Amino acid sequence: MMILSPLKNRAFANLWLSYSASSAATALLPTTLTLLILDWDSGLSALAIALSARTIGFLAGALVGGQIADRYPRLAVLSGTSALRSLAVLAIATCFADMLWALAVCLLLAGAGEGGFRSAYQAAMADMVPAGLRQGANALTTLSARIAQIAGPLLAVAVYAALGAMVSLCLAAAFWALSASLVWILRASVAAPNSGTDAGEDIGLQATLKRQKGEALGGGGMTAGFWAAWGEGLNEARRHRWFLAGLTALLVWLGLGNSVQQLLLPVISREHLGGDAFLGYALGAYSFGALCGGILLGTINLRRPGMIAFIGLALYGLVPLALFSQSVPLILLAYTLVGSASRCSTFPGSPRCRTKSRGTRSVASPPSTLSSPTGHRPWLWLRCR
Numbered sequence: 559m560m561i562l563s564p565l566k567n568r569a570f571a572n573l574w575l576s577y578s579a580s581s582a583a584t585a586l587l588p589t590t591l592t593l594l595i596l597d598w599d600s601g602l603s604a605l606a607i608a609l610s611a612r613t614i615g616f617l618a619g620a621l622v623g624g625q626i627a628d629r630y631p632r633l634a635v636l637s638g639t640s641a642l643r644s645l646a647v648l649a650i651a652t653c654f655a656d657m658l659w660a661l662a663v664c665l666l667l668a669g670a671g672e673g674g675f676r677s678a679y680q681a682a683m684a685d686m687v688p689a690g691l692r693q694g695a696n697a698l699t700t701l702s703a704r705i706a707q708i709a710g711p712l713l714a715v716a717v718y719a720a721l722g723a724m725v726s727l728c729l730a731a732a733f734w735a736l737s738a739s740l741v742w743i744l745r746a747s748v749a750a751p752n753s754g755t756d757a758g759e760d761i762g763l764q765a766t767l768k769r770q771k772g773e774a775l776g777g778g779g780m781t782a783g784f785w786a787a788w789g790e791g792l793n794e795a796r797r798h799r800w801f802l803a804g805l806t807a808l809l810v811w812l813g814l815g816n817s818v819q820q821l822l823l824p825v826i827s828r829e830h831l832g833g834d835a836f837l838g839y840a841l842g843a844y845s846f847g848a849l850c851g852g853i854l855l856g857t858i859n860l861r862r863p864g865m866i867a868f869i870g871l872a873l874y875g876l877v878p879l880a881l882f883s884q885s886v887p888l889i890l891l892a893y894t895l896v897g898s899a900s901r902c903s904t905f906p907g908s909p910r911c912r913t914k915s916r917g918t919r920s921v922a923s924p925p926s927t928l929s930s931p932t933g934h935r936p937w938l939w940l941r942c943r
Contacts, residue, residue: 563694565698572743573682579737580640581706583731585709586730614669615667619639637741640675649664811874819877819878823841840889847900850894
């Protein structure tokens with residue numbers, strides 16, 4: 559199968575396994591936290607604060623992640639950010655499971671690690687995988703993320719019900735520790751003088767090895783300042799009207815749409831739909847829809863992608879209506895449709911809004927990184943109630 563071809567590159571295979579372990583932990587954590595915090599007396603408001611702290615950390619990590627990945631060894635950044643998330647969640651499991659503000663600080667650090675990991679992974683993958691195999695590498699990355707997003711909430715609910723919050727949180731921490739270890743092993747093998755690499759891996763591993771030694775690969779790109787890179791990203795974004803309109807729409811969706819389901823779904827699941835299990839089913843249906851949408855998007859050529867993207871975001875209005883109905887089939891159908899539509903919500907111009915490559919700088923510029931629909935804005939919605 560062509561999609562498996564990139565795995566013949568041992569360096570990418572190790573990197574992909576690290577990403578898959580990280581994706582599993584990322585899918586486990588929100589559901590576990592939701593179930594844990596809703597057991598508190600101040601469940602809903604505390605949940606909003608906790609998840610917002612994770613979002614703020616993610617935004618901070620995304621803002622500086624690209625710059626860090628361009629200035630420091632990318633494998634070291636990947637290993638460090640996974641280790642940071644593992645330690646933060648382990649601290650919650652062992653010390654701060656009932657202390658809101660300490661828990662929020664740990665989630666802030668975990669979110670920052672997530673933002674930094676994403677930027678460094680994209681750049682490291684571009685280093686290691688030859689141009690002809692990058693489409694397959696991207697497909698494998700998306701596939702592992704979708705599988706984790708489908709199975710993660712179900713696993714979190716099952717582990718929480720059977721073994722409790724501490725075990726579920728420790729499981730997430732273990733996945734991130736595994737992610738960090740895999741990259742650390744890869745980093746050591748890249749640095750080894752006789753690592754026995756295949757010819758097809760030479761270009762990517764040589765680039766990675768040079769960064770491990772702190773060598774610049776040409777030009778003065780590494781000396782550009784943080785604000786200069788921001789300016790370049792903003793100037794590029796202004797050239798694409800669809801990107802700016804799409805970014806605005808995404809912010810509205812994240813602040814007033816996605817946060818509604820993240821706060822209300824677990825409450826409705828517990829009070830009206832038989833318990834916590836339905837939370838996992840609904841989130842699994844969303845990820846299943848996203849997987850189907852991604853497959854569909856890869857097989858057809860959209861004539862008006864911008865219009866389809868806005869329609870996809872508009873369909874998210876079905877979720878609160880379905881939750882209000884408290885009908886199991888309607889909720890599952892709405893989540894599946896919205897998950898599928900979310901894969902089509904990629905606005906024209908966003909792939910081009912990347913820092914112009916000079917030397918080794920290949921990480922997305924900060925403004926484009928913020929368009930990633932991975933964070934949530936539950937605090938904004940709570941304040942607007």
